[in-house]
Amino acid sequence: MSPIAELVGVSKRFPGVLALDNVSITLARGEVHALVGENGAGKSTLIKLLTGVYTPDAGEIRYAGRPVSFRRPLDAQAAGISTIYQEVNLLPRMSVASNLYLGREPRGRFGLIDHRRMYADAAALLSQYGIDVDVRAPLQSLGLGAQQMVALARAVSVDARVVIMDEPTSSLEPREVDTLFRVVRDLRGQGVAIMYVSHRLDELYRICDRVTVLRDGRVVHTGPLAELDRLRLVSLMLGRDVAEVRRHGLTRFSESHTAAAGEPVLRVRDLTRRHVLSGVSFDVRPGEVTGLGGLLGSGRSETAKAIVGALPVERGEVTVAGRRLRRLSPAAAIRAGISLLPEDRKAEGIIPELSVRENIVLAAMPRLSRVGVVSRAQQDRVVDLFMKRLRIKAASPDQKVSELSGGNQQKVLLARWLCLNPKVLLLDEPTRGIDVGAKAEVQQLIDDLAQEGLAVVLISSDLEELVEGADRIVVLHAGAVVDELAGDDVSESHLMAAVAHDGEAPE
Amino acid sequence: MTDLAATTSTAAPVADRRHIARYLPGYGVYAAVAALLAFNAAFTDHFLTVGNLRTQLIQVAPVVIVALGMALVIGTEGVDLSVGSVMALAAAVLPLYLGYGAVPAIAVALVAGVAVGAVNGALVAVVGLQPIVATLALFVGGRGLALVLADGQLKQLHNAALLAIGSDDVLGVPAVVLIAAALAVAVGFVVRGTTFGRQLVAIGGNRVASQLAGLPVRRVLCCTYIACGVFAALAGVLATARLNASDPSALGNLMELSAITAVVVGGTPLSGGRVRVLGTVVGALLMQLVRATLIKHDLPDSTAQMAQAVIILVAVYVARERKSR
Structure with a gap:
């Protein structure tokens, strides 16, 4: 060839x-x-x-x-060279035919667009691909699949x-x-x-x-x-x-947490959202780090978001310490004791214009106020405590958070959630994009928190981190749980096998 | 105003120009007012007299009040175009209830402001419309309703208590000026020292993050638009009291633009996440002084408008620097 x-x-x-x-x-x-x-x-x-x-x-x-x-x-x-992107990048309000011939419409007399020919050509072109739609209808009236086919037809028809x-x-x-x-x-x-x-x-x-x-x-x-x-x-x-994986790694996690016993503090059942999650269920016990494994797009972040109510679901329930959440919303999740450290620090985490102090107390503010008036003294106590404990390096609590390094921003966010005293901490890529030193500190912290009895859910694309940090790994594929690794099975080779052998997985 | 504290922590000033570029958007407005006053002291007769300053303050008071509400809305990354119409609506409602006395009539006028603000807030926070579109509806509809209520007519008012608010002094200071000043202090406190104010700023700074942090985003947004509506209604009441007449067809025309101008010139970014209360007040003052200065020098109002345009452009241009940092 x-x-x-x-x-x-x-x-x-x-x-x-x-x-x-x-x-x-x-x-x-x-x-x-x-x-x-x-x-x-x-x-x-x-x-x-x-x-x-x-x-x-x-x-x-x-x-x-x-x-x-x-x-x-x-x-x-x-x-x-034609490209078809993930999201269809056509013009949703224009007709199917116009989308197909945009910028190269057949011309008639006086250089005007010959609509009749355009519609006929468009119908003929699409029928080659077995698509039978009204080419005069606006593109957005088609299903996403059909839109994708139109995009493909357009890409191919430009030779x-x-x-x-x-x-x-x-x-x-x-x-x-x-x-x-x-x-x-x-x-x-x-x-x-x-x-x-x-x-x-x-x-x-x-x-x-x-x-x-x-x-x-x-x-x-x-x-x-x-x-x-x-x-x-x-x-x-x-x-x-x-073959090479078995050796003991470079991360700062200890072997495993023996405290992991007793009733699960978080029960997730049947979380379902069309095209995203299909019936995700798992338990998390106190004092245990539960990993969520899977390739990109397998539904790890979506699962975490759904648990705290940031991603609406069609079905499913979340139970914290025996009490089922009636409505899933971030505020309800926080009240129940679940905190999520989101994946995208910039877009979903920090409030760049505000100070380190205000970013830390953001979620806890109502608890640190009296009749709606912020108590600076109470804030200072909490901020001071967590800045010391997490070793946040900032010129002062009044420094703008956007001026800190990525690692310190991440610690500020961790402090935001820890000062709520959660029962369950969901960490979505907690060490992504931060320097090696901060990474080790964050890993150490996760370890300490689990030792203290907190239930931690860890999502990480870093296999080593996931395997060494987690006591148990729930493996996701296409929005469904396909495997669960525990004990000696929590190893990179087993995890890779679980991630790879997904053919039998229910769609 | 909210970020005065943040300036203490910065490292040694590296280069003077960068230093200036950094503080210009925040504090340039104060310098501009000072320069303008100095200019007038030197070149304008009878400008720095008690009588003239009084007039300027009385004239700017309604703008300040509306701009305070606008600053809160802009702090949430929104905008409220309906404030002028709310002023007209308040003016139209007043004469209908003055028969029960000044206090009930004013109360009803303020309730009208609450109602408009609640609709705006619901459209933005619950329905999810863009603020500019949501508030455009009541920008148009509010004044229409005001004209219907008032039969499209100017009505002379004779209620002594109401008119007194417009013309009386308290301790030698006009009542309207005192009200505007008190509101500025109150808003400053709310923004700086209350959970509501801090949540408002956080939501404007990063709405997704605020939502994930469990903040009551909808409630805060609704309350903000309601506050803005009430402030506009109050400004409508005060302006009507000064005018001795309810004039819903003219009152508050272009007020939304004056208020937005004051907010922007005062250093509050349109992108939200920050509210400068003192800056807003001084921004309104600056626009008032520019206009007064030009008029005193026998330049027509049209020239004053062009001068305002230049100031707005400069303010926005200077604010742009901060973003690229």
Whole structure:
């Protein structure tokens, strides 16, 4: 098979990070090429280089045998590289036909748009893909799957020779996925090269011919997908050698918490939300760190959000210390004693304009006030206590929180939740994006809290952290619990196996 | 006003220019007022007299009151366009209930402000409309309702108690000025020292985070819009008392813009998360003084409007620097 698009030794640097480091990848005509990797591996940077959003700092992009440099997305599109994004990026209020022919509408006399021809062409085009819709209807009246197909039809009808699909199935029903795959196979038959980006391993094995695995901006593997079993693929993505794992790690967690006994303090039952969570149930005992494992998009963060009522669910119940929460809302969860340290520190955590003090007492403020008037003395007591205990480095409690380092911001957020005296602490990626020193301190703290009898739920993409931090790991896949590891099974190899062998999982 | 304390902790000043750039958006408005007063002391006859300053303060008082409410709303990352219409509504309601006495009539007028604020708050906090759209509805509808209530007519008022509020002095200071000052102090305290005020600022600073921290986001937003409505209604009552007449077709026209201007010029960012109470008061004063200065120098009102436009642009431009940090 002859290559149509190639990256040769491409590097791309952003302030502070080397997003792609000497990456080479080849897309051949008539192949479906899987591109996989965890968050931050460099997938989206790679896509943006191919589509002309970024230009490489080093290396070369070759297209149809010649070196090219796309200055802007339009250049790449004109050359025949089309992209279909996760969220359909079309114009929801315009008609299906207008969306298909936007910017290249058939013209009639006087240069006006020939609507009749456009509608006829659009209907003919869509019927090739087995889509039968009213092409005059606004796009938003179609289901998401059909919209995705329209996006695909548009991408292909501009004579695309390379189609990049970024998580195309994330909002599709299984039946719609089947239709999509049929179209993908047709395209492959016509000699189109398809780059397929997805976290859903099942799909990769159904549709892809070859795979390239990215990790930390480097290509760690490339080759036929069929020669790679799931476990091996996952271990490549996560950067863990299957055999080599047993050794005692670098994290600051102690062996395990013996205090983990007795009745569960948190019971989660049947949390369900369409396309996101399907019947998630598990228990958390006091004095125990329960890990939530799974690949990106498996529903870990969503589970945590649903428990505290920040993500509405259709079904499910949460019981804290024997009392069922009647309504799930962040305020109710906090009253019941559940705290969530959210994943996205900037967007969901800190209030950048406010001081360290105010960020710490934010949730506890009503408790530290008398008849609605803030008590500075009570605040100072709490703030002082937690700034010392968590060793928060700030010039003073009055310093703006946005001026602190990431690690110290994270500690401020931890202090916000700890000063509520919770029974259950949900930690979503507590050490992401913070420096090594702060990371060790946070891990130590998690350990201490569990020793003191707090029930901790830990979500982490860092396998080592999860395995060494957690006493038990609940493994999620596609929004459902597929496995639970306890005791000696809490090891990287078992976890990877649980994450990878997901074929039998109920959808 | 709320961040005075934060300035103590910064490291040694690195470069003077950066220092200035940093404090200009916050304190430039005070400097501008001082400069304007100095200019007038030197070049304008009879400007720095008790009589003139009195007039300026009386004229600015309603704007200050409305702007205080507006500052709270803007602090939540919102805006309230309906304040001028609420003033008209209060003015229209007053004569209908003056038969029961001044106090009940004023109370009903303030209730009208509560009602409008509650509708605004519900549209923003519960329905989830954008503030500019939600309050636009009552910007249009409120004045319409006021005109219906008043039969579209100007009504002379003769209630002595009501008119006294507009014209009397307390300890030598006009009552309206005292009311505005008292409200400014009260709002300053609410913003700085109460859970409501701190929650308001937090919600404006990061709504998602506030929600996750269990803050009563809806309640705070509703109360904020209600407070803004009540302040506007009060301003309507005071302006009507000064005018000796209820004039719902003209009262409060363009007040929303004056109030927003005062807030922005005073250093409160439109992006929310911060409320500068003293800055808002001084911002309103600055706009008033600019206009008075130009008029005293026989420049037409249209010139004053252009000068205001320039000030707004400068204020917004200076505030922009802070974001890029």
